[in-house]
Amino acid sequence: MPELAEVEYYRKQWDPGIGETVERIRTHPAARVFRDTPAAAIRRGLEGTRFLASHAHGKQMMFAFSGDTWLGLHLGMSGELKTAPPDSLPEKHDHLVLALASVSLVFRDPRMFGKVTLERTDDGEAPVWWRELPPQPLDPGFTKTRVRDFARRFPKTPVKTLLLDQRGFPGIGNWMADEICWQMRIAPHLPTGEMDESTLDALWKTTRRISREALRVIGTDWGDPGDTWLMNHRWRDGGICPRRGCKTELVRADLRGRTTCWCPVCQG
DNA sequence: ACCCCTGTTCGGCG
């Protein structure tokens, strides 16, 4: 599920626990999500700390605990964050459960493509890798120039594939990449080397607009952007292009290993 | 049963 806006939505789900102390931790014995930090190290490192704050950056999340303790979370393909009553038992795919006084914080991830890390720092700052993440679409560092330069590095790459590269477009995932191409009316297969400067500027602008609206609508309460977005039409075979007066049947096909949806007329 | 999947990483190849 999770791209930029969904990640922002999930980040906030743990907010009810802010300010409380981690009393007990449960980890799933077979969870692959702990591949970089052993589950035992997470239990040991977090127990007794206080949950202070949360942050999202692209598809990454960082949860700050007292003692300069930082819990990094990536939701992978099927991860979600939720709360549960403090004494509830973990369900089958609940890999990490932090029991606080009034609430339990749950990380659930059936497919286990997600990732959990725990790190200590000694300067009150988040880990270096977090601070060095590339600028998100709405950050000041995400400039027209940056988008142009990034695209020029990969002239043969289809623009849809470029949008999925987290080094250049952190937070953009499969549906947002297709949405950006559709709203720009460019074919997802178009090699970035064939995009002129004004088209790359439009890519910058559209990426920012769609990120802003998705965060506002989906990131706050999982709202619906409405039927004027491709998003609501792309999932099933036989979907119709929602552009006013178009009515063309959308195409769904594989592009570089990812399901891609576009309108053969608007984006021809 | 069979096919699909909103993500990332790895290894082979040219």
Place this chain on the structure above:
DNA sequence: CCGCCGAACAGGGG
């Protein structure tokens, strides 16, 4: 060394 690309990871749902 670089970019491209398919496979792999793993389980639920249609």
